[in-house]
Amino acid sequence: MTGRPFETLTALAAPLLRDNIDTDTIIPSREIKSVGKHGLAQGLFAGWRYQGAGREPDPQFILNQVPYAQAQILLAGRNFGCGSSREHAVWALCEYGIRAIVAQSFAPIFFENCVNNGLLAAALPAAALHALADAILAAPQLHPLTLDLQHSELRTPSTGAIPFAIDPDARERLLEGLDAIALTLKNIADIDDFHGRDRRLRPWVYLRQCP
């Protein structure tokens, strides 16, 4: 958890409306070069962003194009973040400067990783998503996207408010920037009770400490 609450964001959104964008694509394993959460932005979408094996930007890729290089929001298709559980995908997005993703749906582990890092993952039906992407692509400067998590809605100057879907618990955690571990440790008495009881009910579950 970042401990940083998500406030209303107004920024340019880059449409990348593909389905099943996997975490290997978001951050290829070869780009995870050290044990840690940093130094990942360069590797974001490396397979799409660069030509060949080097670092020559591929002009076809949307984040290499003006004005989308400045985007802080990504628009994507169905099942965004599927595949590997690597949280590096979220760390890379955050480090690069992406602060929210609006997609048709998200893979479950990826979604949880987003919430744990203060990255907003908002779901929008396909039709609304495509209309939004078309409007942005036609005139990006006229369509800064406002994501209002308080009201679970997004706006552009021309579209008015469109509601998006987000799990209520995730919304609250994002809004308050809650630290999940600190929160759970408040239940420590319940956890101790449970384990006390469970050790009698299922003693076979509990292994002995390794020497």
Add this chain to the structure above:
Amino acid sequence: MHEPHREHRLAADQPPASTLFEKIWRQHLIVPGDHSLLAIDRIFLHERTGSIALRGLRERGQPVRNRAQVFCTIDHIVDTRPGRGDDTPVPNGRDFIRQTRAAAHEAGIRLFDVTDPDQGIVHVISPELALALPGLTIVCPDSHTCTQGGIGALAWGIGSTEAEHALATGTLRLKKPQTLRVSFDGALSTAVGAKDLCLLLISRHGAAGGSGKVIEFAGSAVRALEIEARLTLCNMATEFSAVSGLIAPDDRTFEYLCERRFAPRGTLWDMALEQWRRLPSDADAVFDQEIRIDSGDLAPMITWGTSPQHAIRVTDRVPDAEHSGSSREAHARALAYMRVAPGEPMTSLRIDAAFIGSCTNGRIADLRSAARILDGRHVAPGVYALCVPGSSAVKRQAEAEGLDRVFKSAGFEWRDAGCSLCFYAGGEDLGLGKRVVSSTNRNFEGRQGPGTRTHIASPATVAASAVRGHIADARTLAP
């Protein structure tokens, strides 16, 4: 006929008609809520994502709460070439291994190190050592943790931050997932198996078809599967975007686990067994969704594209956009990446490499099924073939049976245990534009190396294709 069943339930003080998943859920519920607090029985870590979680915890000044329940292995980026040590072809790979070792020692958790006889891919060693048991909750910062569902554990992949949470508290907060029962009925014919079943399921219902659900695999075809095949089936639940997959434990499961290294013994075993027998879903339990598949006329399956949903029969042709089940754009991208054309027969595709291994199909039964086809044969000229056992124990067993000799004389490289070329981490790769038939679980762009074209299939299909030099139907190469 239902009476004894009902009495049993009342005796166990359970509400009527529960699914296997609900029984495990209830057993682990500490604080109910929209996001319930669940007890976690086992946490597994590996050197690619586990060391980060341990480090995160240390930075918070938090100890690991239940050290005896936490295990770590070195599998992802360890070198699989014989004579290995900490050095690996992966850039900075050695740092990951050494930092993981140091962090595991410091945290006081059990580590299956590079040279440990029990080392192997985390999802292969956990059932092998009976660290995974029926009815347990198991998490690991790795998406294929769902593999353990094959022995009746509720196991799922998490991120590093969630792993920190589980390590620090012995719990996770989880919104209760919906349930989906996938029933495969009908006897499986020869040369088809669990891998073909999961590819068929994902091809029919899409890579997001099980989104957010816990799947129970059931039906006569599933009950007839050996434990290792059940692990294969559950392994790919994550490719279906499910939280996890589960199979009800039965006598086959108990027999498999009995006497394994960390299995309960004596009276503890009897006590566990008594509880495990109550786990299967009640006959009248209701699932949120049901899918039924007739597995009677199943054929060997293979992927043509870059998503696991791009799977067809090995005897089929590459589909056109209309019949691909994908959007026109996704279809076109997949064709371009894979360099295949609609209408092309899969069996006409020449291959450059063949890979047998991974947490999907790197167990002894998988190696045996490939070896049956390779016995007395040789891989086609120009095909680079390798076999990487899923664990050091699988490797020893295969060598005891002489399978290593079959692989080697067929022209396969015979490796040490690990994930190896299942994924590209910047070290070894299969080459730009190379076409590989692989017994792994992911055919994403670049998964096995930049520009590498991966076709996923069963070990039998991989072996047959290696021999023929093109994608092949294993049924035409009967042992």
